[in-house]
Structure formats: structure tokens, C-alpha cells
Amino acid sequence: MTTTLNEQVNALLADNASILPADIAKTLGVSEGEAVRAMPAEYQTWVDGQHAETVFTQVAEWGGPVTAIVHSGGSIFEVKAPFPKGKIAYGYYNLMGKPGEMHGHLKLERMTGIAFVSKPFRGKTTHYIGFFTEQGDSIFKIYVGRDDKRQLLEHQVEAFNQLKTQLATSTPTDPEQ
Numbered sequence: 001m002t003t004t005l006n007e008q009v010n011a012l013l014a015d016n017a018s019i020l021p022a023d024i025a026k027t028l029g030v031s032e033g034e035a036v037r038a039m040p041a042e043y044q045t046w047v048d049g050q051h052a053e054t055v056f057t058q059v060a061e062w063g064g065p066v067t068a069i070v071h072s073g074g075s076i077f078e079v080k081a082p083f084p085k086g087k088i089a090y091g092y093y094n095l096m097g098k099p100g101e102m103h104g105h106l107k108l109e110r111m112t113g114i115a116f117v118s119k120p121f122r123g124k125t126t127h128y129i130g131f132f133t134e135q136g137d138s139i140f141k142i143y144v145g146r147d148d149k150r151q152l153l154e155h156q157v158e159a160f161n162q163l164k165t166q167l168a169t170s171t172p173t174d175p176e177q
Helices: 005-015 021-028 032-037 049-059 154-170
Strands: 044-048 066-072 075-081 086-089 092-096 103-106 113-121 124-132 138-143
Touching: 005 021, 021 032, 032 044, 032 113, 032 124, 044 049, 044 154, 049 086, 049 092, 049 113, 049 124, 049 154, 113 154, 124 154
Parallel strands: none
Antiparallel strands: 044 113, 066 075, 066 138, 086 092, 092 103, 113 124, 124 138
């Protein structure tokens, strides 16, 4: 009997709840987006990428630092700072961070899926928003921030959950996804 991707992902999570979605994807030979989608419903909520600008606008209002992470070529880049405001210009969503904050130019149409992920990692709960291409490749992630004692910023957890609920109820679920 062949196991489904959901069953394979669940087995990996049961063995190691802290396993990263990127490692699940590598182990199973699928994209990170496919791995996230196959995680149990209590770990992930998927919404259409058309909401990217809304997500960026709201995250910029969260206050306090978030951690933005980009995986590229086996390396991990992190920026821990308030998420900057941005605007659309020249075909990009342009992040306009202050000195020490993130700057960049995001191609919104490449973001076809957004995942709100909540799962254990190294004994702590993590919450992040992942942005994915049509092929399921991770563009980058925004993690809910932590204080000096490594505790989640509660106001950001509340804002994360509110945004997730707001967008999940405004986007019809695609049974093919």
C-alpha cells in the first residue's frame, strides 16, 4: 500500500516535531510548499498569494521586531527588526526600511501561495508566514518576534492569528491545492 504525502509528512513530524518544512521537503523529494501543505491542519493555513500586499501592510503595523528569513544556496539570511512599510512601484513591492531594517524589492506576482505556519521547534512554539512560488519554492518567511527572554511577543501572536483567520475566511479553499 502506498502512503500519501500527508501520511509521510505526519510520520516525520511524529518522529521529530521540530523538523523544518525545508528538511521535510528534502527528505521526501518535494517542494517546501508541498511539504507545508501536507502538514496537519493545526500546523498550517494556506491562503492565495493575492493577499501578499495585505500581509506586508499588516505585519508592518505589528510593532517590535520580527525575524525575516531567506534561504538561498544552502545559506540562511536573517533580519531581526520591525517589518518596514512598503509601496508598489516599478513592478515591485518596495520595502522602505529605516537604517538597520530590511530593504528590498518583492515581485508580488511570484508569490502564489502564503502559508501561516504554527509548529514546535526546539521545544518552543513558532509562528511564521511563508511566501511561496507557483512551483512551491520558498521566497522568504516572516517569523513572529521574541523578547529578550526568547518568549513570543504576545501582541504579534494575536495579530498573526487574526490575520490568518481574516484571510482564510476571505479565500475559498481550492481542493486541488
